[in-house]
Amino acid sequence: MKRRKFDLAATPGKAAVGVDDRFAVATPLRKLLNKVFPDHWSFLLGEIALFSFVVLLLTGVFLTFFFEPAMTEVVYDGSYAPLQGTPMSAAYASSLDISFDVRGGLVMRQMHHWAALLFMAAIVVHMLRVFFTGAFRKPRETNWIIGSLLFWVGFLAGFTGYSLPDDGLSGTGLRIASAIMLSIPVIGSWVTSSVFGGEFPGTIIISRFFIAHVLLIPGLLVALISVHLGLVFKQKHTQWPGPGRTNNNVVGERMFPRYALKQGGFFMVVFGVIALMGGLFQINPIWLFGPYEAWVVSAASQPDWYVMFLDGSTRLMPAWEIPIPIGDGYVIPPLFWPTVVLPGILVGLSTMYPFLEARHLKDRKSHNLLERPRDAPARTAVGAMAVSFYIVLTLSGANDVIADKFQISLNAMTWAGRIGLLVVPPLAYYVTYRLCLGLQQHDREVLAHGVETGIIRRMPDGRFVEVHQPLSASNGHADGHGQLDYVGWVVPKKMNRLGALGPAIRGFFYPIEKPVEAPVSPGHPPVEARPEREEIGSGESRR
C-alpha cells in the first residue's frame, strides 16, 4: 500500500481551509487582520492600562484561591512571629498567609498591587495624551466618556481592593469612606448603614467589598473596556497629520503580522515591568500595620496615589460647618465639600469636556487628525491647569510625609496647598499658553526662513549674518525664501534632520542599523555614500 506523503508545509493552509469551510471566517478575518493602525509611541499608552488589567485579572484569580473574605475573629498562628497569638479577622489572617505561607503568594500580592497602581497611572497618562492631542473630538466623544468612567470605576476597584486585607491601613481608609458617606446631607446615615450593615465597621463589609472587587467591578471594567476597544475599531484610530495622511484615511501598519507582534511584545514588556516591581519593591507591608482596630491609626496613613487628591482636598478644606436650623437642627460638615461635591464636579467636567469645547468653538466637524498641543493653546493651557490642580491636591494628600521628610512645618504645607490650589492653576494656564504661542511662532519662523545652520558669514561691508538653510527651493522671492505652509506636524529645526549631518546612529550600545539603501529609480543617478567630513578648524594642527 502506498503511504500518503505528509506535506508539513501544506498543513496550516489545509487546516485553515477546513476551518473556513465550516465557519466561513475568512472574509471577516481578512478585514480584521488587514486593519491598519497608525504608529506612534503615544498611541501605546492606553495599551499599558489594558495589559496591566490583564495582569490584574491573572494575579487576582490567584489571590482569590487563598483569600478568605470574612470578618470572623481568629487568632493568628502563621509563620510571621511578631503577630503570633494576635486576634484578628480571618481576612487579615489569610492575607498574612498569602504573604508568608503561600508559595509565591507575596510576589503575586505585590504584583497585583503594583499592577493596580500602574493601571490607574496608565489610564491617566493615556487620558492626558488623548486630551492634549484633541483625540476626544467628534466623533470620539463617547469613547472619551467611557474612558473617564473607566478611571472612576478603576478608582472604586482600587479602593475596594485596598480595603480587603483588613489591616490597619485599609481599616483607616474604610473609616474615612464611612465618614464621607455620613457627610452626605439627608441620606448620609442611611447610605452608611446600608453599606456597612449597621454601624461601622460591622461584620459584613469585607464580604461585600470582596464580591464587588472580584465580580461586579471587574465585570463592569471588562464591559467598559470592550466597548472602548470596539469603538476604537469602529471609529478607527486617530493619526498625526503628515505626508499622505488626511482626515479620511489611516496610514500605518496592518494588524497582522506587525502590529499584532508588536502588541504581543509590548504585553510581555508590561508584564515584565510589573513582575520586576512586584519582586523588587515592597508594597503595602500589611504585617507592619497590624490588624485593624478602631483605636489604631498610624501616621502616614495615605490612600493609594489615585485617591490621594481627595485626601489632599480634605486636608486643605477649612473647617466650615454649615448649620441649618430645620427641625432639631442639621449640620453640613466641611468634609462634604472636598470629598463628595468636588469629585462630583470633576466627574461632570471631565466627561462633558468634549461637548463644552465643541460648543465654545462652534466646531461640529469630525476630526480624525490629531492636533499638536501647541496648535491648540487654549486647550493645552486648560489641561495644564487641570493637571496642576490635581498635582497640588495629590501633594497635599501626602503633605505630612513631605513636611516630615523635608523638615517643613505641616501648617506651612497646608497653607502652601491652600494658596497653591488657587494660584498655581491660573499661573500654569498663562505659562502654558505663552509657551504654546512661542513654539508656534518658532515653527512659522523656521518655515519662512529655514533652519539655523550655526554658520556666521561676514559680508564684504563688515556685517555678520547667520546663514539659514531654507526648507524649500526659492520660488522667486527676492530674499531667497520659499513659502511653506504649516501642516500641523514637526518642523525640522536641526541640520541633521535635513540630512546635512547624516542620520543619528541608532542602537543602545553599538550601531545596529546601516543607513537604508534608498530604492533607486532608473531615471536617477545612484546615490553615493556621503563623503567623510572633517571638523572645520583654524587649519593649524595641535599635534
Added chain:
Amino acid sequence: MTSDNDRRRGLLARLRERPAARSRGRRRLGAAVRLIAALMLAGGAYTVFAPGAQAQDNPQLTGAAAEGKALFDVSCVTCHGRNAQGVEGRGPSLIGVGAASVEFQVSSGRMPLARQEAQAHRKPPVFNDEQTRQLAQYIQELGGGPVVPEGDDLREDGNIAAGGELFRINCSQCHAFGGGGGALSSGKFAPSLHPATDRQIYAAMLSGPQNMPVFGDNQLRPEQKADIIAYIQETLKHDQDPGGFNLGRYGPSTEGLAIFLVGIVALVFASLWIAGKS
C-alpha cells in the same frame, strides 16, 4: 436686757444664757487680734522649720553630681539657668524632670540645643557616657524624678507580639507603622526610632521629651515597656523586608511616586522603542 428675774435664777442658768451682746466694734477687734496671732504663729513655725536660704545654694551633692554641676554650669546654664531653675523664654526648669530626661536629651545629642526652634533634632552627642551620667545625677539630686533602670539591654524577655500591639496602639500615631517618624503641627515632629537605643526609648517613654506624652509606669508597666522596645528593636529594625526594597516605609506616597518614576517611565521608553521600529 437684764432684769431682776434673772438674778433669781441659778448660776447654771446664767452661764447657759448668752452673754450680753458686746458692741460690734469690740467683736471685730477681737477677730483681728486672733487672726494676727494665728498668722504670727504660722509664720514663726515656718521660719523655724523651713531650710535656710544658705542651704539652697549648697545642696549636699555626691561626687558625680558635683562633676555634673560643673558641666551644667558651663554648658547648660545659659538656657536652664542657675540651679536648673529655667530662664523665661529660653529654657524650662529641670527641677523634677529626673535622670531619665537628661539621659535621653543629652545622649541623643538633642541637648545642648543647636538653636531655638520648634523641636530639638538628634545629632552626635556632645558629652560622653560618663559626663551624661554625671549631668543626670546632678539633675536627679536637684529635684528627683523618673530614672531609667540599670543596664543596656532593656528588652529582656520582651514579648514581640504584645509589644507590636502596644506599639500600634500607643506609638504608631506619631512614629508611624514602621517607626520612621511623622509630622506634628508647626514644625514639630515625631522622630525616627531607628537610631534610638533601648535606654533612649525607655527614657523617652518615662520622661516624655519634646512633644511626646509621658508613658509612666502607671500607663505602661515596665514589662510592657520591655515588650515595646523588643518590637521596635527586633522587628522594626531587623525585619528583612520580605517584599524587597521598602521604599523608605513611607506608606502609599512613595509607592505612588515609584509607579510613575519606575513603572511609567520604563514603559514609556518601551513604547518609544517599539514605535520607533517601524
